[in-house]
Amino acid sequence: MPVTIRDVARASGVHISTVSRTFSAPHLVNPETRVRVLACAEDLGYRPNRAARALITGRTHNIGLIIADIANPFFPPLIKAAESQARHRDYHVFVADTNEDAAAEEELVHALAKQVDGVLLCSPRMSNSLIEQLSREVPLVVVNRQLAGLPCVLMDVGQGARSAIEHLAGLGHREIALLGGPRGSWTSREIRRAAGAAARTAGAELTVLGPNPPTEHGGLAQAEQVRRAGVSAVLAYNDLMAIGLLEGLDALGVAVPQEVSVVGVDDISLSRLTRPKLTTVATPTAAAGRTAVDMLLQQDTDLPRTGRAGGAAVAVGVRRTTAQVMLQTELVIRDSTGPGPYAGRERPGATAAGPGPHRRADPGGPRVAAGDVVAS
């Protein structure tokens, strides 16, 4: 029933190889023949069988997208952007959800490896060494994790955390809590590192609570701890946790931002919808998705794969493009942060607001596109 290249060949009176070339190397076929073939193909509703094509060329024109948790609002914009970018280049996207489980990640990379030209690993939870090992099996681009020798797309959450701490210190907060993210998260480590350094510089004390699951519930569950810690401000690993914390504090009768200021990370769309509206570090997730796909496809064109034109000559593991892209983040100040107990008093060192890129949110206004910086 399905119409094949052979049917088109018969209908247009040429050999199948001519039909094939009409699609994959049009410049090699006579314009007249070409239009005739194209017309017949259109008529019959012919679509090349990608499995057969993949079998011989060694490229599937598919990519895999491995996501820690699709239901986490951080990811959908990334997925959407990645899928759109891929489709523009005639690639289709497998999406798989690992439920924040490292073992599932590994299994999925294996399962997908033979079926895709490359895999995007988004916020992986598995170890660096395992990722490196898997990268020998299939081209990989990693989002939100830094690995030497592998193409990575990073968001500068370090800068973001620094801005957030400076913002809080500038408002007169000296006891600040950090709600850590999940174990194995590069982003979490990075935030912790940068926030710690920024706090030291600003003369503030940072209490780390966690690790925690990166969910609303993870934040909610820490509300009691936050109150007990006696801090006046909290930086959360992500917006979901910050929002959960808002819930929890509300339930405990703690006023935000009057008693405790809260800052999130990600700027997911609902951070504008909570009461108070959430101050947060905006991460360019859509740009990350697009960039990651571009890097993967770039790598893919550099490195010919199996097919017989292919290069068994190319040494395994030698990747030409190992660029790491660092995307800028930006602090968006809304209503969940306010003056702290030391507001107005002199603070040791540090300027009023610090040099970070801050932005007072215009309610409902468009998101400012983040610039990006290419390194290495």
Place this chain on the structure above:
Amino acid sequence: MPVTIRDVARASGVHISTVSRTFSAPHLVNPETRVRVLACAEDLGYRPNRAARALITGRTHNIGLIIADIANPFFPPLIKAAESQARHRDYHVFVADTNEDAAAEEELVHALAKQVDGVLLCSPRMSNSLIEQLSREVPLVVVNRQLAGLPCVLMDVGQGARSAIEHLAGLGHREIALLGGPRGSWTSREIRRAAGAAARTAGAELTVLGPNPPTEHGGLAQAEQVRRAGVSAVLAYNDLMAIGLLEGLDALGVAVPQEVSVVGVDDISLSRLTRPKLTTVATPTAAAGRTAVDMLLQQDTDLPRTGRAGGAAVAVGVRRTTAQVMLQTELVIRDSTGPGPYAGRERPGATAAGPGPHRRADPGGPRVAAGDVVAS
């Protein structure tokens, strides 16, 4: 470089067909041989090439998932459930986003048709006739749209809308607005139909505003209209619009629920996080995703496809399983609905709260699983 069935055959000293059978028909091969082959395969890291397998069997073990807008929080739980269910049965999932565009839907079905064993069409915007036509090209299961002769997974939003209107009428609202959804949406029509009927029964007047884009902004943009319409309650097409409306009303200084009550549909996770918390009709999205995948795969096993064992004998378009599944919805009462201008006064007919399945939300409590009903 990639290890094929031939390598395994050589290593274990058997013919490739034996290796093949070891994986696809283990009972046909001697246990001793089997363990030996399996060991070699494991050793070499062999994974069957699904493209080659697809070429001959006619089944790809992939399915397509076509989504109106991944960034709409309604969909991620559905995607997540569908992907998980599919993977349980050793299927992988292509996800594609159409940006609410009917033309993109059609194009994607075509593009995916040759590459998948079936497609899940979620909340399609294209016409019924086009869907029917496409279903002749590839097995289809439709979510949130009713089509005779095609397997559909529906959520009983009609019942939900009825419960919502009865709830509002019971609270003493007689002028109610309905924020319609996007053009082409079955759900929107269904809500409108049921809400209209329920309003008539309850002696209330229903003003329809729309169609609108099913987004936060779509709701926000209608706030002014809602105020001008002079209604005391609003039922929105979905939570996103309801939340946008909350925003808009807040900006206009209209108090919710004191001046206007608002009800949404979907019970997305952020509906618990707005202030006031949103009263809404919960739709079982995860169950819908699971069910839809089950129906698709069921259909798939019924209908052998191309391969040479396949049935050119099976008449095109003859589908055995055209079951339609209707999943229950449930009104979840939170804080965005309150007494209306006619509260306490006698109303024409209608009981106090109507017979629908209502539930007062326990804050933060677990979602109640919805039962389901199989029809046809």
Place this chain on the structure above:
DNA sequence: GATCTCTCTGCAAACCTTTGCAGTGAAGTA
């Protein structure tokens, strides 16, 4: 008119797997 060049097209192998059919040898039956 012969030779060369160039453009276009056809031929056939190859990609990796599945599967109907046939063959082998051992065990069971008469």
Place this chain on the structure above:
DNA sequence: TACTTCACTGCAAAGGTTTGCAGAGAGATC
């Protein structure tokens, strides 16, 4: 012992496409 049955394995074709190679014909050059 001769025959059947059975479990297992090998053979080879098939699936739809790409692509190196070679051939055909037309036009250009001498």
